[in-house]
Amino acid sequence: MNAADQAEIRRSIDAFVEVAMTLGLQPPDVRFEIVPVEALYELAAYHFPERFAHWTHGAMYYRQKTRYDFGLEKIYELVLNTDPCLAYLLDTNSLVEHKLVIAHVLGHADFFRRNVYFRETDRHMDQAAARHAQIVQGFEDEYGVERVEETLDAALALSFHVDPTVVGFREKTPAEYERERLRPAPAPSTPYDDLWYLSKQPAAPPSRPKRIPPEPERDLLTFLATYSPVLEDWQRALLYMVREEWLYFYPNMRTKIMNEGYASFWHERILENASLSPDEHVLFRRLHVGVISSGQRYSLNPYAVGYRIWRDIERRWEHPEDEETWYGQRFRREGGGGLARVFAVAADHRDSEFIREFLTEKLVEELDLYVYGFEGDRKRQKGAWTVEDEPWERVRDVLVDEETSLGVPSIAAVDGDYRNHGELLLVHDAASNRHPLDQDYAKRTLALVHRLWGKPVSLETVVAGKKLAVSVGG
C-alpha cells in the first residue's frame, strides 16, 4: 500500500470516528491493522492473533482460503472484542472498501461496548489465547502431539456444552458438595419453620449414596474436568482452556444477527454523513447493496436480516404509522425517538429476543424468509429440501427457536456412577428441544466423551415418544 492511500485511510478513520460520535455512537479504542490475505484468513480461522494449534483451524483456513483463491468469497475485515478492539483490514481492499469496512468496524466496536451480553467478556482474551497456545505447545512437547490432539478433539466436540452461569464450580470438590448437601437443617424455632424452607432442598438422609454430579450438570466440560476418573491434570487444563475461550465466543454467537445488522446500519449512516466524492458514493452504494441483499438459501444472511430490522425499528419509532395504533392509545408512540430506540435495543437484546420482538410480517416478506424441511427418505437422506407453506409467525418462531438453542441440544450429565459401575449417563432433554437428536453424530460424539471418561458412556433421549439410549464403550 502506498503512502498516499495509507494517509487517506488514516484521515478516514479520524473523520468517521468524528461522524460516529456526532451520531451518538461511542466506540471504544480500536487498533486497525492492514494485513495481507494469508494473515487475514489465518485470523478468520484462528480468531486470535495467537491460538493453540489444531487441525480444525487448518481445515477452516484451507476451506476459506480456497474459496477466496477461486473468487467465490472474500472476507473484508475481522474485528475482535478486545481492549483495544483489534480490527484487521485486507490489504487488497480498494479504498472505498477500506472506508466501508472502517465504518462497519466502528459499528461493531460500539455494539461490543453497548450490549449487555458482552459485559462479562474477558477483553484480554487475545492474551489468554496466546498463553494457551504456549501451554498447549508445552504439553505437546511433554506428552506428544497425538495425545494432545486426542484430548483437544474431545474437548472441542463438547465446547458448546458450556454453561456460562457456572461460576466457581471448579473450586468445589465432590466431597465439599457432599458436605454441603448433608449439612443438617437448622433446628426449628417455630412450628411454621417448614414454610420458610419450602423452596430449599430438604436435607437427605445420610444413608443415601452420594451422587456425582450433585445436580444434573449441563456444563459438560467442567463436569468432565472435575469428575473424570481418568484424565491427567494437563488434560483437565486443556478442557478448561477450551471452555474459557468458548466463553468469549458465546456472546458473539448469541448476537450475530443484531451485531452484523447494527454494523451495516451504521456503516451506511456514517458514510452518508461523511464527505465522500460522488464516484465514491456510487461505489459504496454498490458494495452496501451487495452486503445486505441476498439470502443463503439454507440459512439467512445475518447482515441483511439484521440491517432491515434495525432500519424498521428506527422508522417505526421515529414515525409511528397507523399500523402501530391498534394497540390503542396506551401504547401509542409519540414519534421522534428512532435512534434512541435503536440504542436501547442494542443494549439489552440478543438475537432470539430481537427476532421475536421486531420481525414483522412485512419484513418476513421483504427479506424473503421462509421455513423449509426435508422431504423424502430420511434414513437414506435421499430427497429434496422444500420450502413449506407456513404463515409468517411460523417463520419467526422457527428462527427464534434456532437462535435460542443455537443448534445445540440440551444435554446434561446426570449420573457419574451409572449402573453402579462408574459409567457416565448423559440425558438429552428432548422435551425442551424441537428437533430430535442426530443419532449418528451423537454416537460419534459419545465416543469422544468416552475418551475423556474412560468408562462406558450412555446417552438417553426420546425419539417419537420412545425412550432411546445409545452407549459407547460398553
Added chain:
Amino acid sequence: MGYVPELDKHGSGGTGVHFELVEQSPDLNRRSRRDVERHQQRVREAIRGNLPEIISREDVITSDGQKLVKVPIRGLELPRFRFDPHEGEQAGQGDEGTRGQGGTGSGQTRPGTVLGRSGDGAAGSGKEAGQQPGVDYYEAEITVDELVDLAFEDLRLPELQDKGKQTLKAPVVQFTTLRRTGPQANLDKRRTLIEAYKRGAREGLPGWQIDPTQDARYRSWEMTQEPQRNAVVFAMRDVSGSMGELEAYLCRTFYTWMTRFLRRTYTGVDVVFITCHTEAKVVEEEEFFHVGSSGGTRMASAYELALSLIQQRYAPSDWNIYPFLFSDGYNWGDQDCVELVRRFLAVSNLVGYGEIANYGYWSGQSADADTAWAPLGRAYADAFAKERRFVMVRVADKDDVWPALRQFMGRRHEEFVA
C-alpha cells in the same frame, strides 16, 4: 424511550478515543501450515477409510490415472451433539436461484420451491451438496495414481517372480552416492556435519568447525538398469444369461483395480479379455464389460482358450501369468475346470476365481447363501484346499469388491485358509 443504559467502560481506554493504523508485512512462515498439513493428512486417512466405496465409483474406474477425480468424503468434521437436520423445519432466506423457480416477479420464494436435492446421484454439484444443512461433505481431489498408492501401499503382490526378457532393461535414476561437489540443492547436511566432525577430530580441533571446501558432501545419482518385468492377466468372464448388469459392473471394478495394482509392480501388463458362455472368445475391453446374453455355461472353454494363448504368445518363462475367472458358479463340467486350473497352476503365479453370489436368481439358495459356494466354487474349494496359489473370492455387491481385492492381492502364506 428514556432508557439508555450507562455504557460499559470497556477496559482501560474507556472514554478517551484512540484509533491507530498499522500495516503488517507479509510473513511467509505461516503458523497455519502445520494445521493445514494435519488436515490434509486426515483427508488422506478418510479416503483410505472410505476406499471400499470410492473404488467402485464409476469416474474413478474410468479415469486414466493422471486426471484428478473428486472424491466425496464424509465423517471428516469433528462430531458434536446436534439436531437431526433431516427432521423438522429450518429457517432460510431466498437467493436469486430460489426466487427464479416461482416464475413471478414478486421477489419472493414460493412454497414448494425445491432448494436442493440429496441422495444417490441426485446431489447436484459438490458445491451445492456442501451447502446443505448438516451435510458434512468434503470433496477431496486426488489422482487415480495417488489413490492406487493409498489403496495398495501395504500390499505386496504374492508370488512375484523376476521373469521377462532380461535384455530389455529400463533406465532408472536413483540417488545413491555422495560427491564432494554438486549443486547446493543436493547438499547432504548430515553427512557434511559428520565430515566436519571427523576432520576436526583428525586435526585436533574442538567442536564443529565446518569448512565448506573440505567437508561439503553432495548427494548424487546413478543411472541403473532395472530388468523389465512383464505380466499378463487373463480376465475371463461368464457372460451366460444369468450374469446381469450389476455383475458386469462388479467384474469391471475388480479387473480395473487388479490391472492398476499389477501395473505398480510390473513394467508391462497385458490384459487379455475373454468372455465365455458355451464358447470362449477374446474380446475388446468394451465388449467384455457388456451385459451377458445367451444361456449355456461351460467355463472350461475359457480356460482352454487362455491356455492356448499362453502357448502361442505368453511363454511362462517370460511372463508372470495371472488368470482370473468371474462366474456365478453354475456351470457344466466342474471337474474339467478343476483339471484345467491344475494345468494353469503349473504355469501361473496366481490363479483366481471370483464368484458372483447371485442369490435372487437361484431360488432356494438364499438360506445358506452367505457361506455356501455354488457348485463350481465347491469343486474348487474341495480340490485346492491346500493350494496357496489359488484364490477364491465371493462378491455380492459393490461393498464386497474391496475386501475381495485385498484378499486377492494381499495374500500372505500364513493367511491362507481354503
